[in-house]
Amino acid sequence: MKNKRALNLAGVRPRHDAALGLAQHPWQWHGFDPFRVGDQDSKGVTLLISIVRPEFLLACSDQRITAANSNGTQVLDERFNKHIVFGSEDYGGSISYTGLARWRLGGKIHRLYDIISEAVAASIVKRPTFGQLCLDILGHLMASIPTAQQIRTERRVELHIVARHKAIPVNIMTVLSNFRTVTPWGTEGGNLYDYELGPFRVFLKTLVDETDVIFGGMENFVSAKEKAKLRHIVGAGANAFQCAQLAAKIMDTVARRTPTVGSRCAAVVHPYNDYVDTNLWGVKAGGFVAFMPRMVMINGTIWGPSHFPTNLPLAPGSQIPEQSLFYKALVTAHVKRRLRRLMFRRRKGPLIPSLMGFIGLILFGQVQPGYDDFGLGREDKPDT
DSSP: OOOGGGGOTTOOOHHHHHHTTTTSSOOEEOOOOTTOOOOOOOTTOOEEEEEEETTEEEEEEEOOEEEEETTEEEEEESSOOOEEEEEOSSEEEEEEEEEOOEEEETTEEEEHHHHHHHHHHHHHTTOOOHHHHHHHHHHHHHHHSOOHHHHTSOOOEEEEEEEEESSSSOEEEEEEESSOOSOOOOSSOSEEEEEEETTEEEEEEEESSOOEEEEEESGGGSOHHHHHHHHHHHHTTOOHHHHHHHHHHHHHHHHTTOTTSOSOEEEEEEETTSOOEEOOEEEETTEEEEEEOEEEOTTSOEEOOEEEEOOGGGTTTSBOOTTOSHHHHHHHHHSOHHHHHHHHHOOOSOBOOOHHHHHHHHHHSOOOTTBOOTTTTOOOOOOO
């Protein structure tokens, strides 16, 4: 590995990186120009957009799963959630992916979704540093993904990981890719790393007060103007919902340019010191349902994806958190613009928990201070 000083391009505290385990592994540092731009071969993949601000981490992906055949591109699924939320005792975050999503081998269908989940679950119980977690995921990927000859298709894979350490003020953006040849970074802030491990390149950045927006997969179909606009609003202080809305608009536009990208955007936000939230909702049996991504718990338990009923009338009499995704998405779809602006600006009344907040309420009967439990966690007073 080259001298660490060569990597501290923005003067971010090196001790933070040591706490993340980034100086403890025999990865080969690969010299590169961190802001060189160029084309890369992204055939057959979809689109990822990942955003980091001090106030939140946001992961966005389209929901289309495709397969290549003699007639072109075959759509297998239009509503697949490509996010895996994870948490350890030291940090939490989300993984999204693009590329080889599933394959058949030996009469069995294998899914990258499951392989990543299993790798995280096996690693997280050992309380790894973030660097070790990345190594564990890469090792499992290399052991599990078949050769191109075995499945008769190209095996491009790219993962985006956004994470936040719980004890030190550090956010982390990571790209693991076996086809990327250019750096993903959009800004100069933060500590930059570039490693090689077998067929994979690992691009990693640690940030404290900095922001960044990165694109993955079919990023060549996103115009320079579209990228600049999203980076501008992120730098200007847009909240998570505003960023997710523009990311969704970009994905819808890109979907008209290439058949491998779907028009539906799934987003997961990790607000600073608050509950995880997502923008996915639907209607079943005449009521609203919330869709949660797959989650890997601290004890290695893999849960979901799942859905559960929720209720829109909770919003008007309460306060929607600034970085909310779910309730803002639901309100945007069903409430007129003038009224929803008032609802979004309301700063009085009890806060509405995010989807993870509601799950905590259901499981434990309570939510964080400042939130309303809507009577679900309260004991009835005895009759007198």
